[in-house]
Amino acid sequence: MPAERDQQHAFGPPTGLWPGQDIPRQQGTPALPWPETAGQVPPLEARSTLPWPETEAANNPGAVPPARDPRPVPPARGPGPIPPTGGADVPPPPVVPPPAPPGGSRRGWWLTIAAAVVLAVASGGVAVATLRPDADRTDGEWPQAVQPPVRSGPTGTPAPSAASRSAGPSAAEAIGGRPPRSPSASAGSAQGFAGTRLTLPGASIGVQSGETFGQALARSDRTFGRLRMARIFFPGLPPAWKGSRADVVNRPVVVSFKAPPQEINSGRHDARLTSWFASIPRQHNVYWSYFHEPEDDVERGDFTPEEYRTAWRRIAGLADQAGNPKLINTLILMCWTLDPKSGRSFDSFYPGGDVIKTLGWDCYNWGVKWNRYAPPQEIYGRMISKSRELGKPWGVAETGSDLVPGDTGAGRAAWIRAMTSYLSGQRPEFVAYYNQTVSEGDFRLLDQPSIQAWRSFCAT
Numbered sequence: 001m002p003a004e005r006d007q008q009h010a011f012g013p014p015t016g017l018w019p020g021q022d023i024p025r026q027q028g029t030p031a032l033p034w035p036e037t038a039g040q041v042p043p044l045e046a047r048s049t050l051p052w053p054e055t056e057a058a059n060n061p062g063a064v065p066p067a068r069d070p071r072p073v074p075p076a077r078g079p080g081p082i083p084p085t086g087g088a089d090v091p092p093p094p095v096v097p098p099p100a101p102p103g104g105s106r107r108g109w110w111l112t113i114a115a116a117v118v119l120a121v122a123s124g125g126v127a128v129a130t131l132r133p134d135a136d137r138t139d140g141e142w143p144q145a146v147q148p149p150v151r152s153g154p155t156g157t158p159a160p161s162a163a164s165r166s167a168g169p170s171a172a173e174a175i176g177g178r179p180p181r182s183p184s185a186s187a188g189s190a191q192g193f194a195g196t197r198l199t200l201p202g203a204s205i206g207v208q209s210g211e212t213f214g215q216a217l218a219r220s221d222r223t224f225g226r227l228r229m230a231r232i233f234f235p236g237l238p239p240a241w242k243g244s245r246a247d248v249v250n251r252p253v254v255v256s257f258k259a260p261p262q263e264i265n266s267g268r269h270d271a272r273l274t275s276w277f278a279s280i281p282r283q284h285n286v287y288w289s290y291f292h293e294p295e296d297d298v299e300r301g302d303f304t305p306e307e308y309r310t311a312w313r314r315i316a317g318l319a320d321q322a323g324n325p326k327l328i329n330t331l332i333l334m335c336w337t338l339d340p341k342s343g344r345s346f347d348s349f350y351p352g353g354d355v356i357k358t359l360g361w362d363c364y365n366w367g368v369k370w371n372r373y374a375p376p377q378e379i380y381g382r383m384i385s386k387s388r389e390l391g392k393p394w395g396v397a398e399t400g401s402d403l404v405p406g407d408t409g410a411g412r413a414a415w416i417r418a419m420t421s422y423l424s425g426q427r428p429e430f431v432a433y434y435n436q437t438v439s440e441g442d443f444r445l446l447d448q449p450s451i452q453a454w455r456s457f458c459a460t
Contacts, residue, residue: 199423200252200430201458202229204398205245206444213245220435223445224455229253231397231432237269241279246286254360254397254432256289256332261303261311264290273315277322285326287430290315292332292397293362295344305348312351332360332397338382346386358429359387359394365401365415368441372404373415376422384426395430396423400443409447416453424460431457 203224207216221227230249234257241247246255259269280286291297294308312331319327331351337344350356361383365374380396387394399419403412423431433454434443445451 199428200228200395201420201432201454201460202227202231202252202254202430203433203435203454204231204233205249206436214248217249223451225459227251227458229430229432231434232256234258237272238276241276241281247281250284252285252287252430254287254289254330254332254395254430256292256397258291261291261307264311264314265307267314270314270318274318274321277319277324277327280322280324280327282324282326285328287328287330287358287360287395288319289330289332289360289397292360293334294349295334295337295342298348308349309351313355316351316355328357329355330358330360330395330397331356332362335361335363335379335383338386353390353392356392359383359390359392360397361387361394362398363396364399364434364441364443365419366441367402367404367407367412373401373411376419379419380423380426393429395428395432397430397432398434399431400434402441402443403447409449412447413449413453416450416457420453420457424457 203220205213205216205220207213208219211219217230229252232246232249232253232255234255236257237259238244238246238255238257246253263269290312291308294303297303298305298308316329319329331349333346333349334342336342337346337349361380363379363383365379367373379399383394401412401415403409420431433445435445437444445454
């Protein structure tokens with residue numbers, strides 16, 4: 001569900017777009033990528049020397065990007081998590097270094113430390129979780145929390161066969177697209193993922209009529225507490241980073257953009273994307289995604305899965321040239337795609353484990369359609385199992401629920417608490433609430449019980 005496609009209608013009447021769809025092509029308009037906002041030229045001091053026709057400073061006139069944290073960023077660590085060496089259910093004993101021996105030799109001091117470490121490992125093991133650089137920083141601070149113990153579990157369900165795919169419903173019933181009539185009764189087993197760190201809670205930023213993006217972000221921070229991350233949508237190619245919404249956020253972002261795979265594969269946009277990746281600062285993690293939720297587009301015949309995978313590999317190569325460890329290649333698909341009833345195959349959209357660093361998923365509860373709040377296991381179980389099967393870190397790029405008929409907010413608040421408790425136990429990298437309304441559902445958190453439930457998760 002691209003959030004900022006229509007600022008004037010983001011919190012007004014339904015836009016007529018299904019969750020997970022992009023701006024429909026209009027008669028007489030050019031094909032993707034759509035041109036940036038016309039007729040709004042940013043001042044010279046806000047322009048970049050990169051090859052953009054325009055920048056998003058036009059959407060936020062007069063805005064000055066927040067100051068960056070001048071302190072050095074911790075060095076990048078290895079590409080994956082370091083599994084615990086001890087039992088999963090027994091917390092490791094604390095390792096307390098002995099006091100320095102007065103007047104002792106330096107060699108004796110290090111031998112003492114080494115002996116203590118060996119003793120601790122031998123007695124119970126030391127659980128270590130790899131942290132992405134700056135993963136949990138907020139305003140230069142690192143949150144203090146204790147990671148839950150990680151339990152092993154079975155792998156995810158395999159991709160549906162060709163026979164089962166042929167019997168599935170149309171894309172109009174997709175989770176992440178239009179809702180199915182009801183969720184599946186079973187969603188696969190999903191035990192704790194030997195993950196990377198604490199979860200970054202966040203949301204998409206709904207720009208109300210008359211607001212700048214910066215004002216909408218400030219309002220979201222006031223409502224939920226300062227969000228640790230933000231979900232940013234660009235319906236076409238990304239504008240220059242400086243002054244854009246992703247820059248104004250000044251914290252980790254999950255940012256997606258779109259362009260037809262045929263144009264990407266022709267090399268038409270190589271220079272622009274190379275410059276965009278090179279312009280991205282290194283203060284915060286940037287989970288970037290090319291053409292999130294491509295499933296409906298493939299089913300409409302806009303492009304083939306092969307063209308999509310090839311385009312992903314080409315763009316990932318351009319991103320690698322930037323040499324920026326904060327750029328995290330993130331494939332974002334619908335949770336519905338993993339349901340056998342969808343008739344889809346995950347492998348059709350997966351460009352390969354050497355290309356994708358993190359998996360992102362769009363999963364929804366359809367309160368009006370289903371007339372209930374489904375247990376979190378039904379909604380998120382399959383995608384967690386699939387992520388574990390591939391050995392990939394993962395996050396929830398979009399999630400939410402409209403109100404079940406008759407519920408004034410207490411029921412949804414209970415679902416949010418159950419959902420966040422469940423996901424926290426699985427250790428995703430990020431969870432973003434889709435705080436928007438579209439024609440098929442109003443996911444906005446406007447009632448106080450729901451607001452307080454999400455605010456509590458963001459403040460944890």
